[in-house]
């Protein structure tokens with residue numbers, strides 16, 4: 022099936038590259054359009070064989086991913102509207118754009134996918150939400166497509182913000198935590214160069230991910246490393262005092278930001 026991508030920035034470009042690289046789409050099944058032609062040309066150079074067709078993308082493809090920033094959604098939908106039909110599936114990418122609001126404006130079926138940068142590496146969760154017109158066949162197709170580059174997880178749209186903090190913003194949050202861990206270590210130990218501390222933090226998180234993958238859960242890892250009264254336990258006491266409040270503040274801040282964003286459609 023031909024699949025269209027309106028917007029080939031960070032997420033649209035990543036989805037095209039990863040879906041083709043993992044064999045979920047052949048290049049000739051991909052139709053892509055972008056406001057600025059240069060980005061589209063760069064994508065075609067990276068993925069030879071895709072169609073770069075600003076006007077034909079929407080009219081040709083039974084499925085179209087709308088990969089523009091929330092603030093560009095209204096204008097992009099207005100451009101797409103004349104070509105949208107009831108037999109198409111439109112996939113939104115933003116928590117800020119409500120499915121029901123778009124369903125009122127377009128004749129087609131509407132779903133939402135919140136991807137994660139992790140899909141660049143063919144892993145991580147892609148959140149999936151469905152509008153009321155979506156069919157069982159759409160669901161099967163979409164989850165199959167995303168399954169090639171992620172673990173698709175179907176959620177309610179009302180859960181989108183919190184879940185996206187864990188899965189989609191998650192890589193940035195964890196990268197920030199690890200960067201600060203490494204920087205604090207090199208401040209504490211000035212003869213430890215920051216890049217060496219960063220390399221150690223990186224290897225530790227990769228190794229911890231392997232333990233999780235092998236079936237060890239968070240509690241088991243903590244129990245196995247921390248001897249009661251030992252040095253790890255002393256460090257954990259600091260984290261357990263400060264971290265829950267920090268994460269709650271973070272989750273409140275993202276929700277507040279989302280609730281106060283201008284209506285995109």
Ligand SMILES: NC(=O)c1ccc[n+]([C@@H]2O[C@H](COP(=O)([O-])OP(=O)(O)OC[C@H]3O[C@@H](n4cnc5c(N)ncnc54)[C@H](OP(=O)(O)O)[C@@H]3O)[C@@H](O)[C@H]2O)c1
Nearest residue numbers: 028029030031032055056057088089090091093097114115
């Ligand atoms: N970044 C993430 O990790 C992430 C994760 C999950 C979901 N999302 C969501 O994914 C969506 C896209 O985010 P992004 O980070 O990929 O943004 P981005 O890098 O700014 O890409 C958006 C692209 O859309 C293009 N565009 C804008 N209006 C257009 C139009 N009318 N027709 C065709 N192309 C148009 C822009 O073109 P120009 O080249 O002219 O700017 C740009 O290349 C957003 O809704 C965001 O909330 C992002």
